Amino acid sequence: MATGARRFCWPLLGVLLLVALWSLLAALYPPILVPSPMAVLGALGRLAATGVLWQALGLTLLRLAAAFALGSVLGATLGLLAGQSDALAGLLRPGLGLAAGAPPIAWIALALIWFGTGSLTPIVVAVLVTAPVVFDATFQGMRALDRDLVTMARAFGLQGAALVRELYLPALAPHLLAGLSVGAALTVRIGVMGEFLACDRGVGSAMALARTQLNTAEVVAWVLVALALLWLSEGVLLGPLARGAAAWRQEA
Amino acid sequence: MLALDGVVKSYGPARVLDGFSLEAGDQEIVCLLGPSGCGKTTLLNIAGGLLAPDAGLVRRPPGQPGYVFQEPRLLPWRTAADNLGLGLLAQGVPKKAREAIVARYLDQLGLAGAAHLYPHQLSGGMRQRVALGRAFVVQPACLLLDEPFKSLDIGLRLTLVRLLLEEWQRRPRPVLFVTHDTAEAALAAHRIVVLDGPPATIRAEIALHTPPCERRPDDAEVLQTEARLYALLAKPLPAL
Secondary structure (H helix, E strand, O other), X not given: OHHHHHHHHHHHHHHHHHHHHHHHHHHHOOOOXXXXXXXXXXXXXXXXXXXXXHHHHHHHHHHHHHHHHHHHXXXXXXXXXHOOOHHHHHHHHHHHHHHHHOOHHHHHHHHHHHHOXXXXXXXXXXXXXXXXXXXXXXXXXXXXXXXXHHHHHHHOOOOHHHHHHHHHHHHHHHHHHHHHHHHHHHHHHHHHHHHHHHOOOOHHHHHHHHHHOOOHHXXXXXXXHHHHHHHHHHHHHHHHHHHHHOHHHHOO | OEEEEEEEEEEOOEEEEEEEEEEEOOOXXXXXXXXXXXXXXXXHHHHHOOOOOOEEEEEOOOOOOEEEOOOOOOOOOOOHHHHHOHHHHHOOOOHHHHHHHHHHHHHHOOOHHXXXXXXXXXXXXXXXXXXXXHXXXXXXXXXXXXXXXXXXXXXXXXXXXXXXXXXXXHOOOOEEEEOOOHHHHHHHOOEEEEEEOOOOEEEEEEEOOOOHHHOOOOOHHHHHHHHHHHHHHOOOOOOO
């Protein structure tokens, strides 16, 4: 109980500190530059009440989920394969380096030309940024794999799905989960940015619209929505997965 | 019968086996002793089919071989029971049947209370018992042991040799047992092969007459064999 309280105590204080700082700035500057926390909550409330929030959130959630699923499956699969073949690893490295290294805004510019405005642009760009991160994590995991355990598994005839379930997946889990966690954050950030620049619906484009209307409180309200998406991915998806994967370590 | 016939194996320019031949009869425990790096592990891996020879023939009784490695090599995220039953899982034995067989072996190896513990919760001796059980449980056609008791104290070592012999007596089969320990070899082997190398060559062979299961550490034959092995293996030291 005491450790639980301590675990939440400091982050909570951190949030309160941020809100205090925000309120201070809001008192110093006009609302069009820095809207107060109450004004932002009010804007959020109106968006929720009129249903605009839920429509945008639903669409964005779909896009981000698709991008995250595609990016992680692509990255993990390539990482698994590259971990078993130095030739393939060498072959893939430049392409993935290009995807991860080029500024995301360049991908958005190109995707706009290729796919125009619509869901495809933010999804493709988020995949391009997420896949290399998950690839790297998986590849590192394959490199760190205990060769002796692999030999043992082979000696006892373990293969196919059983080999993946008994050996590869648990061994890779810590690496994979770290990669997925970073990948999820990137998907949200880059996906929403793609929407901002390339879409006419969704959280990002709603933020862009609020900006053109100089409705700063609403812009910040959409930022909170994007943050909530990130918390959702950590809290609902990755957190429980990580706890499940590490359960055997906890046994004292 | 488990047999290597004229086996050749090189790693790059280093020839580890150069026309090496060895056999273990259907009910024979053969212990292999020799200096580190003389090719014992390579020859064991070739005998078990984990490694392909560059040339030569390997004859192995049909069926899954059972391996015990130097380190336990248990899956850290699986319980003792699941680790012990890994080979059965690989063979597709249904869960209920698997659990029944595993429970029997846990019992025989004195691990009944440890079934649900993870490897990091087990002592070194218990981990190696699980590894032994993992090899026994698949009803292996032959057993290949690569210094399996190396890191254990002498009491545990003798206990585990005893468990190995009990299992062998229940189901006799060819066994290749690599060890550095003269006492282990003198207790467990029908025949001891002393190697030199690389490339591996047979320096001496010692056949023992008392059945392994009837031997005690202080039997005359065991002690004599140990003394002979010691004379063969120990390098002469300068006087102090």
